[in-house]
Amino acid sequence: MSRAQAAGIRYVLMDIDDTITRRGKLLASSYAALWKLKEAGFRVIPVTGRPAGWCDCIAREWPVDAVIGENGALAFWEEDAPKSAVNPDAERLPALRAMYHPNAARNDHPVLARIRGRAFAETPGLRDAKDQFARLFDIALDFAEEEPVLPLSAAERVRAIAEEEGARAKVSSIHVNIWMGNYDKLTMTDLFLREYFGWKGDSTEIMFVGDSPNDEPMFTCFPLTCAVANIRRYEGFIKNFPAFAAEAEYGEGFAEIVRVLLKKSAGTARS
Numbered sequence: 060m061s062r063a064q065a066a067g068i069r070y071v072l073m074d075i076d077d078t079i080t081r082r083g084k085l086l087a088s089s090y091a092a093l094w095k096l097k098e099a100g101f102r103v104i105p106v107t108g109r110p111a112g113w114c115d116c117i118a119r120e121w122p123v124d125a126v127i128g129e130n131g132a133l134a135f136w137e138e139d140a141p142k143s144a145v146n147p148d149a150e151r152l153p154a155l156r157a158m159y160h161p162n163a164a165r166n167d168h169p170v171l172a173r174i175r176g177r178a179f180a181e182t183p184g185l186r187d188a189k190d191q192f193a194r195l196f197d198i199a200l201d202f203a204e205e206e207p208v209l210p211l212s213a214a215e216r217v218r219a220i221a222e223e224e225g226a227r228a229k230v231s232s233i234h235v236n237i238w239m240g241n242y243d244k245l246t247m248t249d250l251f252l253r254e255y256f257g258w259k260g261d262s263t264e265i266m267f268v269g270d271s272p273n274d275e276p277m278f279t280c281f282p283l284t285c286a287v288a289n290i291r292r293y294e295g296f297i298k299n300f301p302a303f304a305a306e307a308e309y310g311e312g313f314a315e316i317v318r319v320l321l322k323k324s325a326g327t328a329r330s
Contacts, residue, residue, distance in 0.1 A: 060283065060302075060303055060318065060323060061323070062296055062324070063322035064164050064283055064323075065319075065320055065324040065327075066323070066324050066327040067102070067262075067263050067264060068264060068265070068266045068283065068320065069101065069106065069169070069264040069265075069329055070101065070102045070256075070258070070264055070265045070266070071096050071101045071102070071103055071104070071107065071263060071266050071268075071317075071320070072104045072105070072106050072127075072192045072248065072266070072267045072277070073104075073112075073267065073268040073269070073313065074105070074106060074107060074231075074268065074269040074270055074271070074273075074274050074310070075105050075107040075109055076107070076108070076109070076231060076233055076270075076271075077232040077233070077270045077271065077287070077289060077299050077309055078268055078269055078270040078287055078309070078312075078313055079092075079093070079105075079309075079310045079313045080309065080310055081308075081309035081310050081311075083160055083204070083312070086108070086309070086310030086311065086313055086314075087106050087311075088178035088310055088314040089310030089311070089313045089314050090121075091314070092120050092231060092313060092314040092317035092318075093123065094120060094122045094248075095123075095272070095317060095321060096122075096317060096320075096321075097122040097123070099321060099324075099329075100328075100329035101292055101329065102124045102256065103122065103123045103124055104123060104124055104125050104126065104127060104202060104248075105117060105121075105123060105126045105133075106126075106127040106128070106238045106244050106248060106267070107126065107127070107128055107130075107282070108128075108129065108130045108197075108199070108220050108229070108234060108273055108310075109128055109129070110128065110129060110189070110191075110193040110194040110195070110232050111128055111132075111133055111135075111193060111194060111195045111196075112125045112128060112189050112192075112193025112198070113128065113190065114127075114128035114129075114133065114135045115155065115192060117134060117135075118136055118137055118245050119137065119153075120153060121137075124136060125251065125255070127244065127247050127248060127251060129163075129195065129197050129236070130165040130197060130229055130238065130242075130243055130273060131160055131178060131193060131242045131243045131244045131245070131246055131247030131248070132159065132160050132195065132196035132197065132238065132240070132242065132247070133157060133158065133159050133160065133163070133195070133196070133247075134139060134157070134158045134247060134255075135156070135157050136154060136155075136156050136255070137154065137155055137156070137201065138153065138154055139152075139154070139272070140153065140154040142229070148263070150245055151316065156256070158246050158251060159196075160240065160246070160250065160254070161265045162240035162241050162242045163195075163196045163238070163240050163242065164234060164238070164239040164240050165195065165196060165197065166194055166195065166196050166198055166238070168239045169197050170192050170224055170225060170226055170239060171197075171226065171237060171238075171239065173224060173225045174198075174220055174221050174226055174237055175187075175200070175237075177224070177267075178200055178220050178221075178235075181217060182202075182209070182213050182217055182218065182248050183193075183214065184202075184207045184209050184213070185201070185202060185209065185213065186200070186201050186205075186219065187198055187199070187200065187201065187212055188200065188201040188204065188234050189201070189205070189256075196238055196240070197236050197237060197238035198236075198237050198238070199234040199235070199236050199237075200217055200234060200235045201233065201234055202217070202234070202235070203220070203232065203233045203234075204233035204277065211230070211296060212295070214230045214235050215230065215296070217235040217237075218230055218235055219260050221233065221235070222236040225239075226238060226239055227240065227241070227242075227243070227300055228272065229243065229272065229273035230242045230271070230272045230273060230296070231292055232270055232271040232289075236273065242278055243276045244273070244274070244275035244276055245277055245279075245280050245306045245312050246264070246276075248277070252265075253299070257295060259303045262280065262282060262283075263282060263283065265281050265283065266281075266283045266284070266285065266287070266320065267281050267283075267284045267301075268284075268285045268286065268287070268313055268316055269284070269286055269290070269291050270286055270287050270289055270309075270326065271290070271293060272293055272297050274286075275297055277299075277301055278300060278301045279299040283302060283303075284301035284302055284303070285301050285302070285303040285304065285316050286300070286301045286304045286305070286312075287304070287305050287307065287308055287309055287310075287311075287312030287313055287316075288304060288305050288306060288307055288308040288312050289308040289312070290304065303316075312315045324325040
């Protein structure tokens, strides 16, 4: 990445699982990197397949400007509440706001139930993700978050079943996420950035960091996409790889990418 490219970046977006985490844990180095980005004036936005319940927590407690969740079904962020008429001198507390993609359908759709039944019947060892109770719009089927870890070929078979039944599906490093509605990480990113931040569509202002096949829409659209080194396990499953890759894996790779960005963009004023 050149200094000129780094200087033009305003928004840093990233996947969560196996991009800033390792074996399910958020690393100190990658969490510190989020703070460094925020303090340097970047807009920091995780873009994840994780559920609405997690996104509520992330938007409230992480050093981020917003979070896009359930593979593009929703975005959560905080805003300062207006002054209270009852107690105008009180400290204003942030209020959680939400945007839902107009094409998102609730996950009680009968087609999703049929897909789940077929997937379990045809893929021994597959199970519901443990965070399913916190989801609003998709179903997440676990093939690699917990034991038994199934091969990627099993996840690809589940994805194919979903598409045969008329649903959308993406394979992450741990889950197959399945939903009804024409949207993904990319379409919600575009919609949310334009509506909330007034982004004008300049793709060179965005850096995205990911690790797996469900990040491919982002890799395809933006020129300054990056990956942590563990993306190499998906050769043969991803057609469009990112422009840059870290030498390190998982959250350490994310921290490496942030160090490079901060060094090469040093001195740049960001509004």
